[in-house]
Amino acid sequence: MTNRPLIGVFDSGFGGLTVLRELLHHLPGADFLYLGDTAHLPYGSKSQAAITRYTRAAIRELVSRGAELVVIACNTASALALPSLQDNAPVPLVGVVGPGAEAAAAIVPPDSTVLVLATEGTCNSHAYAEACATHGLQAVEKPCPLFVPLVEEGWTDGPITEQIADVYLQEALAAAPQPPQAIVLGCTHYPLLRPLLQREIAKLDGNIPIVDSAEATARHTVTLLPTAANPGSAEPRLHFLATDAAAKFQRFAPRFLGREIPTVELITLED
Structure with missing residues (x-):
């Protein structure tokens, strides 16, 4: 027993x-x-x-x-x-949505903007926006539809994935009302891209912390x-x-x- x-x-x-x-x-x-x-x-x-x-x-x-x-x-x-x-x-x-938003709230100041990278379906549900709002945060939800097939192909690094990540991040940062204070990975495939995303965001806008909703x-x-x-x-x-x-x-x-x-x-x- x-x-x-x-x-x-x-x-x-x-x-x-x-x-x-x-x-x-x-x-x-x-x-x-x-x-x-x-x-x-x-x-x-x-x-x-x-x-x-x-x-x-x-x-x-x-x-x-x-x-x-x-x-x-x-x-x-x-x-x-x-x-x-x-x-x-x-x-x-x-x-996985609530804990991800809660973890973001624990590391950013009140009224911060959080960038959520997720699939089309998750973004369209606005679940992260609602969960972040309960913690006084504003979420910018960015669909990244190519990330899942890239991860499943094993392409978690390299120039192609870097280029796609760079485009998604630039689009997301341009759409944000203020610079995001944290990035939330809103898809279970995305943790495999975390090292690459950390490098790419460092090139664009400094060292923004990444929250893994799985963790x-x-x-x-x-x-x-x-x-x-x-x-x-x-x-x-x-x-x-x-x-x-x-x-x-x-x-x-x-x-x-x-x-x-x-x-x-x-x-x-x-x-």
């Missing part, structure tokens, strides 16, 4: 593995069950009703397998599905399960589920998680 909590982690694919990587670092005393809904990705092109339905089904699956808390490691699902599911969920739910989410989860921050004597147990393309999931996992994964269980989610 073990008293280690089991944390469920849900994403539309494998980008949420960057969140799992941070959870493993900050909560070494927990075990983890990760579900990637690869059959329905990308969520950004789906309706809010569909995203909510998929997210509800994923939560139900994770809870049925013993998850005591579920991290919605997907910015689109956190923005569009989490608000309507939070109150009636069978276990606590943690999204912020892990730190927030520690406040809900403080005992899991203690490593204990056993290594965390990990189990991976995917709704399609298990072989691709397994192949991509090391890029996002930083380690090989042995197997991926293929499942079907019931709406």
